[in-house]
Amino acid sequence: MRHILYRLKDRYHLGTPVFQRDDLCFVTVKRFELRAILTELRDVEGFTHLTLLTAVDWIEEQQFQLTYMVNNRVANLTLALRVMLDREDATGDTIHDLWPTAATYQRELREMFGITFPGSPRVDEEFILEGWTDLPPYRRDFDTLAYSQQTYNDRPGRVTHDPKTHMQKTLYADYPKGAK
């Protein structure tokens, strides 16, 4: 794993790799070099299997992290490339021509995170949701509980009690709480 990264390091801007396990490494790459690195990994280093492509919303840093995980079955190595995108301008580069199956992932990311991949087949078609008008649901600023409460009805009649408060009320309601 390390020597592959050494080879790549000479030509590309790699972040500090994180060796999660002997066979699994995470490394951040620049967006404009992603395609070249992926192609090289696929064609030269034997990372022929695109395990997954997904995103992580780091809303605090105003960034999306795209994770491209590629696997070399023969050497039993998995390399995950992280690409950071600006959250405001969430546009990624399609890799469906490298792995046709990536088109599905990109469709999902478009729908669930609102990250577009111009040029990816059918990327703007509805995938999982139907008639969705709210924020893309996997974004961190979409609150699923709030949405659910505003959209659907709970069965009424449920009340719960906090043991501490309940005991305060029943056992020592007249105790002057605190010296404040």
Added chain:
Amino acid sequence: MKDVDDKFLKNPDTEVPLREELRPRKVTTPDGQEIDIDPLRDYFCEAKPKVHPKAYSKIVEDFYNWARANSLWILGFGTGCGAIEMRPLMTPRFDAYRYGIQWRPTPRQANLLVISGYLSVKTLKRAIRAYEQMPQPKYVMGLGSCTINGGMYWDSYNTIKRLDDYLPVDMYVAGCMPRPEALLHGFMELKRVIKEGKGEGANLYAENFDQYKANQKAVIRDWDMPDYNW
């Protein structure tokens, strides 16, 4: 609605545009004729459901109910998790057929819709359609926690929480998921209810049709079907 932070308030006004193929348009037929079509009107009958009247005589009605109870034909539409426990019921081990219960592939032949657990909004739309296509008298059974009060998807943005908001439910079976034996219990209980003449779900639907429709439309944002399709 409970207290929701302003930034999570949803905007209910956004319209979902009608799908292209469902828009009214001019079409040239193979023989060169030009015709206007409006798919939503042309392909469906829009009559509202009617309340199914009881038979004049109690004896006759009782006989009908006995017959109905003993031929529960289930629509083989696996809407959620619980569908996986249908297969054991259909096969010899649990053999629901001996109780007059069988599965049909099309709504036209079925009188019992089993909602097997959670319903995503997308499936709800299909389930409503399937339900409305079933001939009266018809029944709905809700399986598992999800149909009662949202179950483990109580905070999901994509599943309904109470099935009875959208469809009239005649029987619930608790469990997550309910075992085949519990399902059989549910069927037996449903039979009893029907025999007592209390299986009135379909009439309830007809009576409160507008309310059901309002509820359905509140969650199905791309309502691209007529209000009642049978």
Added chain:
Amino acid sequence: MSEANKEKLSGLTTVKEIMDTATSFEVVARDFYKALAPKVSKNIRWLVDELAEEEQGHVDLFTKLANDPKVSDVMAEKIQRPVADGKFSDCVQVPDLGENPDDQTVLQYALLRETAAMDQYTELADTAPEGPLKEAFTFLANEEAEHKEELEKIYYEVVHSGGV
């Protein structure tokens, strides 16, 4: 209870007489506590008041029994649940009440009184022939023992309470 008291009792022949005499002893005790009350500090007066009340209770009970035709039944029932003597107050010194006794002294004094009374009645019961007289003495001994026990409880609460 002095030897004189004992003598007084041993000479009696009927239950009613015994009861009357016992009552008179209780009246003496009650009056003693009533007289003691103003002498003690106000913070322990409750104790002396309680003792006086307790004795008054005995006076009432014995008076009622003395005039009750079914006296033996009532006593028999009581005797059937004899009160054991824990001998706790044995370790208590004979206190000198003095001018301004404190709560512990009062309690010890009361305990001693009850113990002595209990012993005396027990002794009389042992020597009396089988019959109503024996029953009456046993009953009285029991009553005193019960009272003593009550006092022991109070004693523990008052004296041993702060021992944390």
Added chain:
Amino acid sequence: MSLRDVLSPFTAWKHVINDPVTIKDPFNRPGADRYRGFHQNDMDKCIGCGSCEEICQNAAIDMVPVEGQEAGPGDSGLRPMIDYGRCCWCALCVDVCMTGSLTMSNEYTWVDSDPDAFRFVPGVDGKSWDLEPKGYQREDTRRLTGTTRAPMGELAPEDRIGNFCEIVDGFTPEQAVIEADRCVECGLCVATCPAHMDIPDYIAKVRDGDFEGGLQLLYETNPFSQACGRICTHKCETTCAAMHEGDAIAIRWLKRAITDSVDKDRYFDLIQKPDVPETGQSVAVIGAGPAGLTTAFDLARKGHKVVVFEALDKPGGMMRYGIPEYRLPYDVLDHEISVIEAMGVEIRCNMRVGHEISMEQLAKAYDAVVLSIGLHQGRSTRVPGSDKAEAAIDLLRRITAGVEVPVPEQVAVIGGGNVAMDIARSMARLQKIKYGRVGVTVTALEDLDRFLADREEIEEAQEEGCVIYPARGPQEIVLDGETVMGLRTWKVQAIFDDQGRFAPKYDEADEMIHPAGMVVEAIGQMADISLLGEALTEKLEWNRGRIMIDSTGQTSEPWLWAAGDAVSGPDVIHAVADGHRVAVSVGKMLAAKREKVQ
């Protein structure tokens, strides 16, 4: 395509003669022994801590009050109500249950046409599966919340016996975080704590490593957090949900960890006097113990002028003169009191009310007087020879004050409370220093299980070489002329009756003589009320030997309040609670007075 391929499917026909695999009666088929079916709850075991509600990812559990389950120590009176419109039968609630009361039967059938029916309180709403023994239970112990206390360093018995150094090290911040992690934040302890400290909240601060925030939280309810962190009787730990299957959370040590982890100088920044205007009113507090100083702390923070009168050399009351240094070092106490003084409280030591100043003078000079004099007089057994015995409380006071006390080679202590242990262990240390060996015998009426002393006190005393004879009733202090030779005791066969009230039974035959050059009585204390004077004593209302106070701590006199050991509770935390209560009451009276003037 071969002929075989055409014919071989027909072999399926052989199954025609097989027995059917159909289950004949599917309606009465029980679930497996471990099946996770419907819930059961043992009402006797359930404490209503709400951990099940907390862990339930489906929000299926509500804690509801139920009939017949009253709130009380260690039981919130609430019981889980389960919504089967939410439940997913994951049994995390069973796994997390602090007492093991919640289990699952192997029953699984519940059908109903009413969707609102699927809610019930297991164990209360009778169900057919309530007594079903089969079903899911945790395989062994509770594993989801931690059952064992984090380790803490302490001096070995042989290292601590020769000196008065503090015994326990207290948690390091790291150990504290580990221990705090075990808390499930049910809050049952809050009700038990006399001062109702925000226990779960400050434990949460420990867990987050925010010790300074924790300290501020502590001072909201207890200005004696450093002392309580060391010597509190920690009744809270007796109602901790974690104690049912494992060790209770070390609440006391966590409190101490907070106070120890914050730099001493930071206290004065973190706990500042609130910015309130001076009221111009003044309050006199008699006795600089925990109750008096808490009242003073509260009132001073409200802008009143507070003067504390202390009869002894230094403030602290029983915390200084009753509790030995190895349990509560004096510098800790000094620092604690300096924080209180920083609120503007004035402490006048060596001012014995009744000598240097009279009650009448105080009543005149101050708007209110708070009496918090504690119990500083030792009780005596008054067995023969007891006039030669020492009172534990006097001895402790003399040891603290640095006065030389006689240290014989053998000491007998009467009493089974913490004071008895304190004096026994103090004397043991002095003996060790003087003779190099320990000779202390402790006798008490109670059997070991009923000792009033804390368990760890007893164990530590034994570790240090004190010999404990439980269930021994003192009969006589054996004298040889004026010299104490020993203590004679009888065996106590039983001490309490069925109702738990005192009813001792002795066995005269089992007599022992404990040789000793000194007998110390540590059976109890009482308040020295001589300072009141006869007139005031007569004027006040009394309640079974103690000054009668109402629920706010006010006596029958409108200007006088009483707090602390002298009127209620037996320990520091009760005194603190009392102090708060009285301060609020006094504050109200003063406010009313101000309004009247305006």
Added chain:
Amino acid sequence: MFSFKPDRSQYPAPGPDGKIEVDLETGKYLKLWHGPNHPGITGNMSVELTVCGDEVVEGKTHVGYLHRGFEKLMERRTFIQVFPIVCRVCVPEPDFNEYCYAAAVEELAGIEVPEMANWIRTLILEMGRFNSYMMAMGGISGALGLGVVGQWMTYTRDIMLDRFEELTGARIYHMFILPGGVRAHLPEGFEGRMEEVLQTAETYLADAEKLMFHSSVFKTRTQGVGVIDPALFETYGVTGPNARAGGVAKDVRKDSPYLVYDQLDFTVHTETASDIYARTLVRFKDLHETIQLIRQILKKMPKEGEVMTNLPNVLHWKIPRGETYIKGESSRGEYGYYLVTDGTGYPRRVNVRGPSYTHAMALLEHLIPGTNISDIAALMVSLHTYPPEIER
């Protein structure tokens, strides 16, 4: 012999965006919805077919009917609270979710799992694989009209569910593999009852073999149909039996052993035809391998030992920032969990990488054009996809 090899040349080619331009209004083509309510669909999903006669010109997979937003729900549940919901991601083989999630959490939190727990986990996974293959065998036979095999397989699966029930306490959603171990030891006499099930299974499988792999009907309808070109395996992310049927011995259990697979003997079976028949045969052989593995595990596993470690207080369990990917070989192929933590008590992101995702979407859409409409059901079942894990 009659050939089902499609001739794609007469259909319009897909445009650059992947869509095939067909003018429905010419009347030459018909749009046909295959599902979601259709007996020939594997679960609640649908395929939008464009047919010309009975040949399919284009197929579009539509999923989302079972979308519950798991990956979102997991982000607002604590680490222990995620445990009950992960198994719902895949209904017929839920245990893989439990294992992958638990292993991911354990790795990021640095928790050691007792040896015994690893053996029981392996056992559970193999039992789950057994069930899943039984579903697949039943499904493919059902899709081709061999109802009786479907009945046998369902019955066999059901008696295995009984074993699941006595071991884990539930039939379908076992919720047995907790982070930190498993919930319980094997019950008394479990091995014996399991052996009975395995023997019953073997009997039925022997019969099923005659009905399927030696049936002319089955052979005619499956051989040469739905061929996946092995060259596509990498680009389409084909894994598991689907790849093994094309001669690529992909198997995570061998390639990158997890749990105790390195201590077990088993063969990775491959075929070369890469058609429906080959895929079914690979599954059939693998099913025997699984039966053998279950026996082996029960024999080799330690008899005693802890099954669970003590966890930190799960009510406020925080896991330091990190990310990891845990994979395993499910009955359908590589199954993985990508877990990202951010130091709080909640996962930052969980991504479920299910094999059905690639198989049912891109691959199926690629395979459909040119097939006969009656083969669609068999083709879908042969890819062995489970809709709930596609959309989650």
